[in-house]
Amino acid sequence: MTGKPGLPLAGLPLTGLKVVELGHYIAGPFATRLLADLGAEVIKVEPPDGDPIRGWGSRHNGHPVWFSIHGRNKLSVTLDLKSEQGRARMRGLVARADALVENFRPGFLERIGLGPAVLHGINPRLVIARVSGFGQDGPYRDKPAFGSIGEAMGGLRHLTATPGVTDHPPPRCGVSISDDLAGMYAALAVTAACWDIKGNPEAKGRIIDVDLVGAVFSLMEGMLPEYGLTGAVRQPAGSAILTAAPTNTYLCADGKWLCIGGNSDPIFKRLCDAIGNPAMGADPRFADNRGRCAHMAEIDAAIGRWTRTLPAAKAEAVLEAADIPCSRLYDMRDCAEDPHFRARQTVMEVQDPLIGPLLHPAAPFRFDGISPPDMVRWTGPALGAHNDQVFKDLLGETQDG
Amino acid sequence: MTGKPGLPLAGLPLTGLKVVELGHYIAGPFATRLLADLGAEVIKVEPPDGDPIRGWGSRHNGHPVWFSIHGRNKLSVTLDLKSEQGRARMRGLVARADALVENFRPGFLERIGLGPAVLHGINPRLVIARVSGFGQDGPYRDKPAFGSIGEAMGGLRHLTATPGVTDHPPPRCGVSISDDLAGMYAALAVTAACWDIKGNPEAKGRIIDVDLVGAVFSLMEGMLPEYGLTGAVRQPAGSAILTAAPTNTYLCADGKWLCIGGNSDPIFKRLCDAIGNPAMGADPRFADNRGRCAHMAEIDAAIGRWTRTLPAAKAEAVLEAADIPCSRLYDMRDCAEDPHFRARQTVMEVQDPLIGPLLHPAAPFRFDGISPPDMVRWTGPALGAHNDQVFKDLLGETQDG
Numbered sequence: 001m002t003g004k005p006g007l008p009l010a011g012l013p014l015t016g017l018k019v020v021e022l023g024h025y026i027a028g029p030f031a032t033r034l035l036a037d038l039g040a041e042v043i044k045v046e047p048p049d050g051d052p053i054r055g056w057g058s059r060h061n062g063h064p065v066w067f068s069i070h071g072r073n074k075l076s077v078t079l080d081l082k083s084e085q086g087r088a089r090m091r092g093l094v095a096r097a098d099a100l101v102e103n104f105r106p107g108f109l110e111r112i113g114l115g116p117a118v119l120h121g122i123n124p125r126l127v128i129a130r131v132s133g134f135g136q137d138g139p140y141r142d143k144p145a146f147g148s149i150g151e152a153m154g155g156l157r158h159l160t161a162t163p164g165v166t167d168h169p170p171p172r173c174g175v176s177i178s179d180d181l182a183g184m185y186a187a188l189a190v191t192a193a194c195w196d197i198k199g200n201p202e203a204k205g206r207i208i209d210v211d212l213v214g215a216v217f218s219l220m221e222g223m224l225p226e227y228g229l230t231g232a233v234r235q236p237a238g239s240a241i242l243t244a245a246p247t248n249t250y251l252c253a254d255g256k257w258l259c260i261g262g263n264s265d266p267i268f269k270r271l272c273d274a275i276g277n278p279a280m281g282a283d284p285r286f287a288d289n290r291g292r293c294a295h296m297a298e299i300d301a302a303i304g305r306w307t308r309t310l311p312a313a314k315a316e317a318v319l320e321a322a323d324i325p326c327s328r329l330y331d332m333r334d335c336a337e338d339p340h341f342r343a344r345q346t347v348m349e350v351q352d353p354l355i356g357p358l359l360h361p362a363a364p365f366r367f368d369g370i371s372p373p374d375m376v377r378w379t380g381p382a383l384g385a386h387n388d389q390v391f392k393d394l395l396g397e398t399q400d401g
Numbered sequence: 402m403t404g405k406p407g408l409p410l411a412g413l414p415l416t417g418l419k420v421v422e423l424g425h426y427i428a429g430p431f432a433t434r435l436l437a438d439l440g441a442e443v444i445k446v447e448p449p450d451g452d453p454i455r456g457w458g459s460r461h462n463g464h465p466v467w468f469s470i471h472g473r474n475k476l477s478v479t480l481d482l483k484s485e486q487g488r489a490r491m492r493g494l495v496a497r498a499d500a501l502v503e504n505f506r507p508g509f510l511e512r513i514g515l516g517p518a519v520l521h522g523i524n525p526r527l528v529i530a531r532v533s534g535f536g537q538d539g540p541y542r543d544k545p546a547f548g549s550i551g552e553a554m555g556g557l558r559h560l561t562a563t564p565g566v567t568d569h570p571p572p573r574c575g576v577s578i579s580d581d582l583a584g585m586y587a588a589l590a591v592t593a594a595c596w597d598i599k600g601n602p603e604a605k606g607r608i609i610d611v612d613l614v615g616a617v618f619s620l621m622e623g624m625l626p627e628y629g630l631t632g633a634v635r636q637p638a639g640s641a642i643l644t645a646a647p648t649n650t651y652l653c654a655d656g657k658w659l660c661i662g663g664n665s666d667p668i669f670k671r672l673c674d675a676i677g678n679p680a681m682g683a684d685p686r687f688a689d690n691r692g693r694c695a696h697m698a699e700i701d702a703a704i705g706r707w708t709r710t711l712p713a714a715k716a717e718a719v720l721e722a723a724d725i726p727c728s729r730l731y732d733m734r735d736c737a738e739d740p741h742f743r744a745r746q747t748v749m750e751v752q753d754p755l756i757g758p759l760l761h762p763a764a765p766f767r768f769d770g771i772s773p774p775d776m777v778r779w780t781g782p783a784l785g786a787h788n789d790q791v792f793k794d795l796l797g798e799t800q801d802g
Binding site: 014015039056057058066070134135138139144146148151153156159160168169171173174175180184187188189193208209211213218220221223227228231233240241248251259261267320323324328331333335339343346349359362363364365367 | 418440540569583592612614630639730733761
């Protein structure tokens with residue numbers, strides 16, 4: 001941590017980019033969190049009672065722990081968009097901004113008199129990113145959406161089942177994946193649009209439309225054209241991959257799971273040697289991926305018989321010595337205590353003035369000469385912590401409105 | 402589809418940005434696919450026998466179906482980096498490029514004489530993005546990694562289990578999520594670095610480092626600081642969310658699954674009314690989220706009793722009429738045939754000159770005035786399809802080397 005709020009770290013790529021966030025919960029705020037990690041000045045506009053995400057998850061010293069990360073590198077101001085003073089301040093922020101990110105339900109901004117036409121009237125060069133469940137048009141536009149709906153309708157949740165093993169509902173990915181994906185795409189589209197505008201005095205702003213369903217659906221690989229051409233509907237494959245073998249997750253003697261990727265010809269042979277089964281590596285039925293896929297169950301059973309003889313850490317060490325991709329399924333303790341995570345500062349200790357010392361994840365992109373701690377300029381601020389700084393210093397208000 | 406290869410569509414935000422891809426499989430090529438969808442000129446450099454991803458999945462008319470999407474809007478050239486002619490062409494491409502994206506194992510580019518120092522010697526303003534399993538430093542740098550390892554070590558795979566229901570291995574998300582996430586972050590970081598350089602004659606290039614493990618780990622919400630502060634290790638919750646209720650996936654009379662998000666106070670009351678159980682909505686034990694979480698099993702059971710009386714489509718219609726977030730778990734047929742996907746052209750028919758007409762997903766970001774089909778300028782090209790165009794027209798070679 002190197003800066004104080006409002007002072008960008010020289011050297012971050014988006015230093016100087018001005019972004020206003022009208023976001024709540026995850027998708028919009030995650031987009032601006034990424035832009036803020038990259039150096040942008042992000043002003044998070046919250047209602048007087050705050051983004052409800054501040055009420056999620058555990059608290060420490062009375063402050064929400066997740067928000068230390070989710071709100072980091074942002075300025076927090078409070079505005080009542082229902083009041084004329086609030087809307088006037090909002091217009092002032094928009095006038096000086098390069099981009100605005102919002103994730104209200106479609107139509108809300110228009111209803112309160114802050115639709116894109118109004119915003120572009122104030123600032124014709126503004127890049128406006130709108131994140132929503134189903135997008136700004138189409139028959140489902142006005143339907144309510146949570147992240148889980150984006151996973152369900154985008155095709156992801158159909159794929160997490162373990163067919164033939166359980167009739168329990170397919171699990172979540174365990175995180176708010178559809179919000180995260182939509183936020184990442186919004187951040188990318190905003191940055192691209194700002195690249196286009198930069199240095200071009202003729203350029204106009206844009207309206208960007210990102211939806212959770214489409215963000216999830218974008219990851220469906222070749223499944224859509226395969227369905228269209230042949231009618232084949234991809235079915236879930238549990239912990240395996242139907243078109244590559246062996247790649248699976250195997251139970252070890254201590255009850256832990258070991259993920260192994262042995263699905264190339266040379267790796268498969270090394271794997272068979274490492275588990276003391278060179279005959280399997282020499283079996284002509286298993287000489288190529290097609291043959292191994294046809295006998296996936298037999299190969300997986302043989303690997304599983306070996307993993308069940310060793311604790312996961314020991315089995316992992318044996319395979320690593322043979323240069324075979326593998327990993328135990330890390331839980332948060334494994335991640336936090338792992339020497340690689342620590343050496344790369346993917347896990348780092350940060351001083352939060354509200355919470356105290358705590359662990360933050362690094363930004364998911366590194367730039368030469370800038371360390372991960374340098375990219376955490378400050379932690380998620382208290383609600384409205386920057387009202388004075390923004391309204392007086394940036395907007396030039398001379399008295400409380 | 403509007404353009405022919407090499408002719409950018411005016412209006413896309415990254416029109417004019419020149420990117421070279423030294424990628425293979427998924428993560429690097431997905432980063433450049435996103436940049437290409439945004440309008441960048443992407444030259445995909447492949448070995449003479451092609452990116453091995455061309456061999457993945459089903460084929461139609463002899464051509465790989467997924468690559469129609471995965472390679473769209475890119476130029477394909479073949480180079481033998483082991484030959485001096487190949488390296489000379491590579492230097493020529495780098496000299497005129499704004500950015501390069503690579504996803505070899507760390508150290509490979511240096512070993513063939515094309516490390517960042519050499520590349521910056523040719524073009525000091527080049528933005529170089531390096532995508533790898535574990536990153537460019539740290540003790541695991543040289544370990545082999547597949548996407549599944551990124552999921553396992555980044556903490557995601559630990560969370561997809563269904564505890565107490567099955568002792569089967571936690572399933573995959575069903576797609577190459579860690580590669581996709583790393584590719585998205587690389588695309589964002591490249592675009593941000595190019596924004597920084599644009600119009601600044603003093604600016605230098607950068608080296609960006611994105612790893613699959615860190616990309617997955619970036620989505621772990623508040624789990625890391627919670628572990629650090631209290632030692633609590635987040636455990637999998639199957640299809641539920643431990644901190645919100647009711648939000649789950651429920652079995653319907655026709656064996657299909659319905660995902661329902663009823664986890665706000667007003668939605669919960671509407672949900673109880675809609676399923677004919679207003680008494681549950683009025684039960685003071687369930688008045689707030691905390692109470693509902695404490696009685697999650699009881700509430701989920703009541704909802705599940707109702708869903709099992711109706712086919713999924715009928716139950717969905719009942720809940721939609723009450724403005725309750727819900728969706729069947731869409732498989733690829735559901736996505737492809739859905740009227741919303743069609744109206745928004747999230748699913749669209751595209752003419753692939755190699756394969757014939759087929760379905761493509763829209764780019765996951767829309768810009769006002771540009772339709773999704775306009776963003777598919779051309780489909781994934783045949784191997785080396787643009788050798789002449791690139792080597793002769795762009796690099797100015799006057800004869801075959």
